[in-house]
Amino acid sequence: xxxxxxxxxxxxxxxLVIKGISFEVPDRQIVCLLGANGAGKTTILKAIxxxxxxxxxxxxxxxxxxxxxxxxxxxxxxxxGLGVVQVLEGRRLFRHxxxxxxxxxxxHIRKDHAVKRxxxxxxxxxxxLNDLKKRTSGYLSGGExxxxxxxxALMAKPQLILLDEPSLGLAPMLADEILxxxxxxxxxxxxxxxxxxxxxxxxxxxxxxxxxxxxxxIVFEGSAEQLINNEDIKEFYIGLSELGQRKSYxxxxxxxxxxxx
Amino acid sequence: MDMFIQLLISGxxxxxxxxxxxxxxxxxxxxxxxxxxxxxxxxxxxxYICYTGINVLHLNIALAFLFTFAVSGVMGIxxxxxxxxxxxxxxxxxxxxxxIVLSIGLRGxxxxxxxxxxxxxxxxxxxxxxxxGAVVSEQxxxxxxxxxxxxxxxxxxxxxxxxxxxxxxVAEDQQAAQSVGIKIINVFDHSWLIAAVVGAxxxxxxxxxxxxSIELSHLGLKVLPVVLIGGLDSIQGAIIGGVIVGxxxxxxxxxxxxxxxDWGLVGGGLRNVFPYILALFILVVRPHGLFxxxxxxxx
Ligand SMILES: Nc1ncnc2c1ncn2[C@@H]1O[C@H](COP(=O)(O)OP(=O)(O)OP(=O)(O)O)[C@@H](O)[C@H]1O
Ligand SMILES: [Mg+2]
Numbered sequence: 001x002x003x004x005x006x007x008x009x010x011x012x013x014x015x016l017v018i019k020g021i022s023f024e025v026p027d028r029q030i031v032c033l034l035g036a037n038g039a040g041k042t043t044i045l046k047a048i049x050x051x052x053x054x055x056x057x058x059x060x061x062x063x064x065x066x067x068x069x070x071x072x073x074x075x076x077x078x079x080x081g082l083g084v085v086q087v088l089e090g091r092r093l094f095r096h097x098x099x100x101x102x103x104x105x106x107x108h109i110r111k112d113h114a115v116k117r118x119x120x121x122x123x124x125x126x127x128x129l130n131d132l133k134k135r136t137s138g139y140l141s142g143g144e145x146x147x148x149x150x151x152x153a154l155m156a157k158p159q160l161i162l163l164d165e166p167s168l169g170l171a172p173m174l175a176d177e178i179l180x181x182x183x184x185x186x187x188x189x190x191x192x193x194x195x196x197x198x199x200x201x202x203x204x205x206x207x208x209x210x211x212x213x214x215x216x217x218i219v220f221e222g223s224a225e226q227l228i229n230n231e232d233i234k235e236f237y238i239g240l241s242e243l244g245q246r247k248s249y250x251x252x253x254x255x256x257x258x259x260x261x
Numbered sequence: 262m263d264m265f266i267q268l269l270i271s272g273x274x275x276x277x278x279x280x281x282x283x284x285x286x287x288x289x290x291x292x293x294x295x296x297x298x299x300x301x302x303x304x305x306x307x308x309y310i311c312y313t314g315i316n317v318l319h320l321n322i323a324l325a326f327l328f329t330f331a332v333s334g335v336m337g338i339x340x341x342x343x344x345x346x347x348x349x350x351x352x353x354x355x356x357x358x359x360x361i362v363l364s365i366g367l368r369g370x371x372x373x374x375x376x377x378x379x380x381x382x383x384x385x386x387x388x389x390x391x392x393x394g395a396v397v398s399e400q401x402x403x404x405x406x407x408x409x410x411x412x413x414x415x416x417x418x419x420x421x422x423x424x425x426x427x428x429x430x431v432a433e434d435q436q437a438a439q440s441v442g443i444k445i446i447n448v449f450d451h452s453w454l455i456a457a458v459v460g461a462x463x464x465x466x467x468x469x470x471x472x473x474s475i476e477l478s479h480l481g482l483k484v485l486p487v488v489l490i491g492g493l494d495s496i497q498g499a500i501i502g503g504v505i506v507g508x509x510x511x512x513x514x515x516x517x518x519x520x521x522x523d524w525g526l527v528g529g530g531l532r533n534v535f536p537y538i539l540a541l542f543i544l545v546v547r548p549h550g551l552f553x554x555x556x557x558x559x560x
C-alpha cells in the first residue's frame with residue numbers, strides 16, 4: 001500500500017506546485033487522480049517515483065511510504081526495485097530500440113532468468129506487439145506505443161504502476177481498449193495502479209477510488225461510484241450536464257468561478 | 262592510378278583507427294551530451310601506458326595491452342566520477358570547460374611523467390606487403406585489424422547486452438531510462454570507461470607507427486573532423502567518418518600538397534587542415550553530419 005502524507009513539492013526552489021496532499025493506494029486497487037491541466041498530477045507521480053529530482057523539484061514537506069518504508073528520499077532505481085514503476089506521460093519509449101529491446105530494458109533491475117517468459121506474457125496481453133517485435137519502436141502507432149510503455153513497465157514486475165495519461169491523444173476506442181487492459185492487469189496480476197487521466201468517465205468505470213485535484217490540492221475524493229454520481233464531477237470532469245449535453249468551456253469556467261470546492 | 266590506390270588503401274587503414282577513437286567520443290556524447298575534448302589525451306596516455314608496460318615493466322605485448330586497458334579503464338571511471346559527476350545538470354559550458362581543463366591537466370601529467378621526447382613503440386613487425394597494387398606496412402595492417410576487431414566487439418556489446426541496451430536507452434531518453442530503474446550515472450561511468458579504453462587502443466595503434474609523444478594528443482583530436490563528418494551522435498557515423506578522414510588526409514598529401522607547393526606556398530600542412538575543410542562542406546549540406554540526429558518523430 002502506498003501512502004502519501006501531507007506532501008508539498010517546490011520546483012526550482014520557488015514554485016510551489018503541490019500544496020500538502022494526502023492520499024493512498026491500497027494493494028490491488030486502481031486509484032485515479034483527476035484534475036485539470038496544470039493541477040500537479042504528473043508532479044505527484046514523479047514525487048512518488050523519485051523522478052522529480054532530475055527536474056529540480058523537491059519534496060519540501062510530508063512523506064511517502066510504500067509498504068511501511070519511507071521512499072521519498074530514495075533514488076528512482078531503488079524505488080523501481082521495490083516494485084513501484086512510473087509510466088511517463090507522452091509514450092516515452094526508446095524510439096530507436098526495437099519493441100522487444102524496449103521490453104528488455106523494462107527488466108533492467110531484474111536478475112532472475114524469467115525475463116523471456118515475461119516478455120511472452122506481455123505479448124499475450126498485447127497480441128499486436130507480438131507482430132511488431134523486431135520493429136523500431138519509434139515507428140509504431142500511438143496506440144501500439146502506449147501498449148509498449150505499459151508492457152515495458154510490467155517487465156519490472158511491479159506491484160504498483162504510476163500511469164500518467166495513457167489515453168492522451170488516442171482515439172476514444174483505443175483509449176477504452178487501453179483502460180480495459182489496465183483493468184485486466186489489475187484483476188489478473190493483482191497490480192495496483194495510480195492512474196492519472198483526463199478522460200474521467202472511462203477512467204471512473206475501471207477505477208475503485210478517485211481523487212480530484214485542483215491547483216496542487218485534493219478537493220474531493222470518493223469511491224468511483226460516488227464520483228460518477230456526483231453532480232459537480234459530472235459538470236467539471238465528465239462534461240455532461242443533466243440534460244446530457246456537453247457544456248461549453250466558457251460555461252464550465254463560469255460555473256467554476258461561482259462554485260469552489 | 263597506382264598512387265590513387267595506394268593513398269586510398271593507406272587512408273582506409275589509418276581511418277579505421279580514427280573511427281575507433283571517435284567511437285569513444287561519440288559514446289560519451291550520446292549518453293551524457295558531453296563533448297569530451299580530452300579524448301586526444303586519453304589516446305596519448307594509452308600509448309604512454311603501453312610504452313611503460315613494455316619498457317619499464319617488461320611485459321610481453323599481450324600483457325602490455327591488457328595492462329593499458331586496465332589502467333585506462335580505471336582512469337576513465339575516475340574521470341567520470343571525480344570530474345564529470347559533480348557537474349551533471351550544470352550548464353553545458355561548464356562541462357566543456359571541465360573537459361578542456363582535463364585535457365590540459367592530463368597533458369601536463371604526461372610531460373611530467375614521461376618527458377617531451379618522442380619514444381619508439383615498435384610492437385609490430387616491420388615487413389611490407391603488396392595488396393591490390395599498394396604497399397602496406399605490417400603495422401598498418403595490425404592497426405586496421407585490431408581496430409575492426411574492437412569495433413565489432415563494441416557493436417556486439419552495444420546491441421546485444423544488457424549494459425549496451427542501458428546505454429542506448431540513456432542515449433535516447435534519460436528520464437524514461439530512469440523510470441525503468443537504470444542508474445544514469447553508472448551508464449556515464451561505462452561510457453567514459455569505454456571511451457578511455459578504445460582511445461588507449463587507438464593511441465597504441467597510432468604510436469606503433471609514429472612513436473609515442475605528446476603530439477599524439479593532437480592526433481587524437483582528429484576525432485573532431487571525424488565526428489563532425491559522421492555526426493556527433495552516430496556510432497556508425499564515427500567509423501565511416503574516420504575512414505573518410507583517413508582517405509581525405511592521404512589524398513590531400515598525395516594530390517593537393519604538390520599543387521600548393523607549385524603555387525609557391527609551403528605544402529605539407531594540408532594533411533591536418535583538409536579534413537576540417539571537408540567537414541565544413543559536409544556540415545553546410547548536412548548540418549548534423551552524414552549520420553547524425555536521425556530522430557524518429559512520430560506521435
Ligand atoms: N520542472 C518544472 N519546473 C517548474 N515548474 C514545473 C515543472 N514541471 C511542472 N511545473 C509546473 O507545475 C504545475 C503542475 O504541473 P504538472 O505537470 O504536474 O501538471 P499536470 O496536472 O500533470 O497537468 P497536465 O494535465 O497538463 O499533464 C504546472 O503549473 C507546471 O507549469
Ligand atoms: Mg501531466
